[in-house]
Amino acid sequence: MSLSMTCRCGKWIFAACAAVFLALLSVSAFAKEDDKWRNEEQVYAKICAYCHDVGVGPVIKGRQLTPTYIAAWVRHGWKAMPAFSSAFIDDKTLQRLAEYVSQSAPPQQ
Amino acid sequence: MTEQNYAILPPGVESQAFHNAVQQFRQLLGNENVLVKQEQLVPYMKIMMSVDEAGHAASAVLTATNVEQVQGVVRICNEHKIPVWTVSTGHNFGYGTAAPHHRGQIILDLKKMNKIIEIDPDLCTALVEPGVTYQQLADHIKEKGYKLWVDPPAPSAIVGPVGNTLDRGIGYTPYAEHFMFQCGMEVVLANGKVLRTGMGGVRDSNTWQVFKWGYGPYLDGIFTQSNFGIVTKMGLWLMPQPDVFRPFAVKFRKDEDIKDLVEMFRPLSINGIIPNGVVFAGTLYEASVTVRRSDYTTEKGATSKDVIQRIRDEHNIGAWTAYGALYGTHEQVEVNWRIVIDSIKKLGKGEIITEDHAGNDPAFKYRADLMRGNMTLTEFGLYNWRGGGGSMWFAPLSQAKGSETVKQVELATRILNKHGLDYVGEFILTQRALHHVIDVLFDRTDTEEMSRAHDCFAELLGEFEKNGYGVYRVNTAFMDRVANSFGPVQREVNKTLKRALDPNNILAPGKSGIDLDI
Ligand SMILES: Cc1cc2nc3c(=O)[nH]c(=O)nc-3n(C[C@H](O)[C@H](O)[C@H](O)COP(=O)(O)OP(=O)(O)OC[C@H]3O[C@@H](n4cnc5c(N)ncnc54)[C@H](O)[C@@H]3O)c2cc1C
Numbered sequence: 001m002s003l004s005m006t007c008r009c010g011k012w013i014f015a016a017c018a019a020v021f022l023a024l025l026s027v028s029a030f031a032k033e034d035d036k037w038r039n040e041e042q043v044y045a046k047i048c049a050y051c052h053d054v055g056v057g058p059v060i061k062g063r064q065l066t067p068t069y070i071a072a073w074v075r076h077g078w079k080a081m082p083a084f085s086s087a088f089i090d091d092k093t094l095q096r097l098a099e100y101v102s103q104s105a106p107p108q109q
Numbered sequence: 110m111t112e113q114n115y116a117i118l119p120p121g122v123e124s125q126a127f128h129n130a131v132q133q134f135r136q137l138l139g140n141e142n143v144l145v146k147q148e149q150l151v152p153y154m155k156i157m158m159s160v161d162e163a164g165h166a167a168s169a170v171l172t173a174t175n176v177e178q179v180q181g182v183v184r185i186c187n188e189h190k191i192p193v194w195t196v197s198t199g200h201n202f203g204y205g206t207a208a209p210h211h212r213g214q215i216i217l218d219l220k221k222m223n224k225i226i227e228i229d230p231d232l233c234t235a236l237v238e239p240g241v242t243y244q245q246l247a248d249h250i251k252e253k254g255y256k257l258w259v260d261p262p263a264p265s266a267i268v269g270p271v272g273n274t275l276d277r278g279i280g281y282t283p284y285a286e287h288f289m290f291q292c293g294m295e296v297v298l299a300n301g302k303v304l305r306t307g308m309g310g311v312r313d314s315n316t317w318q319v320f321k322w323g324y325g326p327y328l329d330g331i332f333t334q335s336n337f338g339i340v341t342k343m344g345l346w347l348m349p350q351p352d353v354f355r356p357f358a359v360k361f362r363k364d365e366d367i368k369d370l371v372e373m374f375r376p377l378s379i380n381g382i383i384p385n386g387v388v389f390a391g392t393l394y395e396a397s398v399t400v401r402r403s404d405y406t407t408e409k410g411a412t413s414k415d416v417i418q419r420i421r422d423e424h425n426i427g428a429w430t431a432y433g434a435l436y437g438t439h440e441q442v443e444v445n446w447r448i449v450i451d452s453i454k455k456l457g458k459g460e461i462i463t464e465d466h467a468g469n470d471p472a473f474k475y476r477a478d479l480m481r482g483n484m485t486l487t488e489f490g491l492y493n494w495r496g497g498g499g500s501m502w503f504a505p506l507s508q509a510k511g512s513e514t515v516k517q518v519e520l521a522t523r524i525l526n527k528h529g530l531d532y533v534g535e536f537i538l539t540q541r542a543l544h545h546v547i548d549v550l551f552d553r554t555d556t557e558e559m560s561r562a563h564d565c566f567a568e569l570l571g572e573f574e575k576n577g578y579g580v581y582r583v584n585t586a587f588m589d590r591v592a593n594s595f596g597p598v599q600r601e602v603n604k605t606l607k608r609a610l611d612p613n614n615i616l617a618p619g620k621s622g623i624d625l626d627i
Contacts, residue, residue, distance in 0.1 A: 036223070046244050046248075046266060046484075047266060047267060050266055050484065050486035050487070051486050051487075051489055054471065054487060055399075055471070056486065056487055056489050056490050056493070057489070075152050076151055076152070076155070077152065077155045078498065079492070079496065079497060079498040079553075079554075080489065080492035080496065082155070082200060082202065082264075082267065082489075083151070083152040083153075083154070083155040083206070084152060085152040085153065085170075085199060085207070085218060085220065086144075086149070086152070087172045087199075087218045087220035087221050087240075088152075088198070088220050088267075
C-alpha cells in the first residue's frame with residue numbers, strides 16, 4: 001500500500017497510517033527493551049511532559065484521544081512534534097503509554 | 110508488499126543483492142532489528158528540511174546492540190557495497206534528523222546500544238555508548254548520588270552526548286563546547302577493526318578518559334562531522350556540582366545594543382568570570398517560548414518591525430536578552446557577581462534580572478535549566494512561531510566582536526525578510542567565538558513557503574561566504590555546498606582520508622560533503 005510520509009496528511013491518509021500502525025504494534029514488540037523504561041508514567045514524565053505539560057505542545061491528557069491516534073503521532077512526528085522510532089520507544093511501551101495518556105485525567109491547573 | 114519487492118534500494122545495488130544482504134542482517138541482528146517495511150521506516154522520514162523527504166528515504170534501518178554486531182554490519186555492507194548512515198539517538202533536528210544523506214542508504218540506529226559503562230565521581234569522567242541520552246545520564250548520576258552535572262543542548266532529554274558531540278554540538282554550562290570536553294573514543298573502522306583513540310590504545314590503560322591527546326597524531330577530531338568510522342563508545346568529562354549556581358539575564362532594549370553587549374561580555378567570558386556558554390537571544394527567539402506569530406498576524410511573509418515592537422512591548426521582551434550564570438563557592442560567586450554588575454553599570458544600559466526577579470517566567474526558567482544541565486524541551490516553542498514543522502539551522506561562526514554581530518544580524522535579517530521569513534536567532538558566546546544560531550523556520554505543509562525557505566537558505570550560505578563567514582554545521586541537504594566554502598584543499602584531504610579508511614565508500618557517503626563518488 002502507499003503510505004504518505006509527508007505531514008500533509010488528510011484524514012483518510014491518517015486513518016490508513018493508524019491502521020498500519022496498529023497492525024505493527026501486534027507483530028513487532030522488542031521484548032529486550034522492556035526493562036529500559038520502568039513504566040509508561042516514566043516515559044510520559046521523561047519525554048512527553050517536557051512539552052505537553054508546559055504549554056509548548058498541546059495538552060494531551062484528559063482528552064480521551066484514542067491510543068491509535070496518539071501512537072501514530074509519536075511515530076510520525078507531524079508538524080512540531082518530533083518522531084520517535086521503535087528503538088527509542090519500543091512498540092509495547094508505546095502502546096501502554098498511548099493507553100495511559102488516553103485514559104488519564106486532565107492535568108491539574 | 111513482499112519483502113523481495115523493496116520500495117527503495119541502496120544506490121547501485123540490485124534487488125536480489127539487497128535481499129541477500131537483508132537476510133544476512135537478519136541472521137546477524139535478529140528479525141526485529143532489521144526494518145524494511147515502509148511503515149516501519151516512518152519515524153526516520155521526518156527531515157524538517159526544505160526538500161522532498163523522498164530524496165532522503167532510507168532503504169532499511171538496522172539496530173545493533175553491541176560492537177560485534179556493528180562490525181558485522183560493516184562487513185556485510187562492504188560485501189554488497191551498501192552505504193550505511195549511522196545515528197546514535199537520531200534526533201538531529203534542523204540538521205536532517207535521522208534521515209540519511211541520500212536516498213537508499215541504510216540507517217544504523219545505535220539507540221539500543223545504551224550502556225553507561227563507567228562514571229568516575231572523583232575524576233568526573235564518564236564512558237558511554239551511543240544510545241545513552243542526557244536524561245539517562247542525569248538520572249543515573251542522581252541515583253548514584255554523584256555531585257556531577259551534565260551539559261545538554263536544548264533538546265536535552267531526547268538527545269545524547271555521543272551524537273551531539275560527534276556533530277560538534279554545543280550546550281550552556283561551562284562545559285558548553287562538547288568536543289572540548291570529550292576524551293577518548295572507540296571506533297569501528299570500515300575494515301572492521303576496532304580503534305581506541307588516545308590512551309585507549311595502551312593495554313590496561315586507566316587514563317583513556319583523563320588525557321585527550323595520547324601519543325602521535327590526535328585522531329579523535331577526524332571522527333567528528335565525518336564518515337571515517339562508527340563510534341561505539343565515547344568518553345566525556347562531567348562538571349562537578351558547584352556550591353552556588355547563580356543564573357541571570359540582562360535585557361537590552363534596542364537592536365543596536367548587540368554591539369555593546371558583546372564588547373562587555375567578551376572579556377568576562379575570556380577571563381572566566383562568566384564561565385558558561387552565554388546566550389544573546391534575539392526578540393523572536395525569546396518570544397517563541399510564549400508567543401505564536403498567529404497571535405499577531407496571519408499574513409504570509411516576514412513579520413513587520415511594528416509587530417515585533419508590539420511583541421516586545423506587550424510581553425516585556427528585549428531586543429536582545431543575555432543569559433549567563435556564575436558557578437563556584439559562595440565567595441567566588443559574590444566577587445564575580447560584583448564584577449558583572451559593575452560592568453553592566455559602566456555600560457549604562459541593560460536591565461538585570463535575577464532568578465528572584467524572574468519569578469515564573471518560562472523563558473528564564475528554561476535558560477536557567479540549560480545553564481545548570483537540567484532537562485527541558487521548552488525551546489521546542491520555536492516550532493510554534495510559524496508552525497508547519499519546517500526548520501533548518503543556519504549557524505555561521507562569528508568573532509566575539511560587537512561590530513561583527515551587527516553585520517551578521519543585518520545581513521541575515523535582510524536575506525530572510527527578502528524571502529518572507531523571520532530572523533529568529535541567538536548567539537552563543539564561548540570566549541573568543543560566537544555560534545550565531547538562526548532557526549530558518551517555515552511551514553513545510555506549504556510548498557510555496559518551503560521553496561522560498563530553500564532559496565533563502567542557499568542565499569544565506571552564499572552571501573555569508575562572500576563576506577568571509579562559514580557555518581559550523583549544516584543539514585544534509587546542503588552539506589556538499591558547505592564543503593565547497595571550506596576550499597578545495599580541505600575537500601581533497603578529506604577525500605584522501607576517505608579513500609584510505611573506507612575505500613568502498615560505505616560509511617555515510619555525503620556527510621560533510623565527503624563522498625568518493627563525487
Ligand atoms: C529546539 C531545538 C534546539 C536545539 N538546540 C541545540 C543546541 O543547543 N545545541 C546543539 O548542539 N544542537 C541543538 N539542536 C540540534 C540537535 O537536535 C542536537 O544537536 C542533537 O543533540 C543532535 O541529535 P542527537 O544527539 O540525537 O545525535 P544523532 O542524530 O544521533 O547524531 C548526529 C550526527 O552525528 C553523526 N553520528 C551520530 N552517531 C554516530 C556514530 N555512532 N558514529 C559516527 N557518526 C555518528 C551522524 O552524522 C548523525 O547525523 C536543537 C534542536 C532543536 C529542535
